[in-house]
Amino acid sequence: MPANGRTDAKAPNDRAQSEAGAHSGSKELLRPEDLPQVLRAVSPDIPPLDPKNHAHRGVLDQKSDRFEKLEVEIGCGNGHFMIEYCRLNPLSLFIGVEIKKKRCLKAQAKIDNQDIANARVIYGSAEEALHYLPDGSVDTFHLYYPDTWPKSKHRRRRFLRKENIEMLQRKLTVGGLIFFVTDFFDYYFHTKVLVLLQDGLELSSKTPSESIFQSMFAKRFLDMGKGVHVLAARKKRQSPGEEKPVISE
Numbered sequence: 001m002p003a004n005g006r007t008d009a010k011a012p013n014d015r016a017q018s019e020a021g022a023h024s025g026s027k028e029l030l031r032p033e034d035l036p037q038v039l040r041a042v043s044p045d046i047p048p049l050d051p052k053n054h055a056h057r058g059v060l061d062q063k064s065d066r067f068e069k070l071e072v073e074i075g076c077g078n079g080h081f082m083i084e085y086c087r088l089n090p091l092s093l094f095i096g097v098e099i100k101k102k103r104c105l106k107a108q109a110k111i112d113n114q115d116i117a118n119a120r121v122i123y124g125s126a127e128e129a130l131h132y133l134p135d136g137s138v139d140t141f142h143l144y145y146p147d148t149w150p151k152s153k154h155r156r157r158r159f160l161r162k163e164n165i166e167m168l169q170r171k172l173t174v175g176g177l178i179f180f181v182t183d184f185f186d187y188y189f190h191t192k193v194l195v196l197l198q199d200g201l202e203l204s205s206k207t208p209s210e211s212i213f214q215s216m217f218a219k220r221f222l223d224m225g226k227g228v229h230v231l232a233a234r235k236k237r238q239s240p241g242e243e244k245p246v247i248s249e
C-alpha cells in the first residue's frame, strides 16, 4: 500500500458508512457483514471479498491509497483507546469491534463528534467479525483489558483461547502484531503459553501505545493499585501454510 496520506479527511468515514448502510449520527451501526464493504470503501479496487477464499490474502495491503495499515481492536468498549490512537495514527484504518450496543453507540458518537476519519465501529462479536476480514490483512490486533473470566471453569469463555489465537494469526500480515494487556495474571500467563505453543507466532518485545493507560478500565485498575501485564506477539516470517494458501472452490 502506498505511503501517501488521506486527501479528504471526512470522505473515507462518510463513504464507508453510507456504502455499508450506516449513517453518521444515527442509531444505525455497522455490523460484521458490512466489513467487506467498509474495506472496499477505502480501497475501491478490492473485488468482493469471499471470507472463505484465501486468494484475497494481502489484497488490502496493495490497494488502499488512503491508509497504510489495517488495525483492529477487539472489545473496543466506549472507544477511549480507539479515539486517542486514531488521532495519533491517521494513516491506520482502525476497526473497533464491540459486542455491546450501548458501548458501540458511545464510541460512534465520539467518532462523529470529533470527526475521526480513520475509525469504524462494528457492532457484533469479534469472532464473527474476523470471518469477514481477509486472511493476511491485519497489521495489528489490539486487546486491552478483555473480560478475564477469572473462574477456571469459565476459562474457555475467554476471547484469547486456542482457536481464536489461531484465527488472529491467520488474519495477520506476516510480521503483524497482537498487543494484549490485562490486569489478571492468570489470563496473561495462559495467553503467553498459548502463544508459545502456536506455530507461526512468536513473542515480541514491542510495546503498545501509551494510550492504553488512559482508558476507563486502565484508570480503574491503576487507581486500585493493580499492575497490568503486557504481552506482544508477532506473526513469524514463515508460518505453516503461509506460502501456499488454500483456495476454496
Ligand SMILES: C[S@@+](CC[C@H](N)C(=O)[O-])C[C@H]1O[C@@H](n2cnc3c(N)ncnc32)[C@H](O)[C@@H]1O
Pocket: 074, 075, 076, 077, 078, 079, 080, 081, 097, 098, 099, 100, 103, 124, 125, 126, 127, 143, 144, 145, 146, 147, 159, 215, 216, 217, 218
Ligand atoms: C473490560 S472491557 C475493555 C474495553 C476497552 N478495551 C478499554 O480498555 O476500555 C471489554 C470489552 O470487550 C467487549 N467484548 C467481550 N467479548 C467480546 C466479543 N466476543 N466480541 C466483541 N467485544 C467483546 C465487552 O463488551 C467490553 O466492552
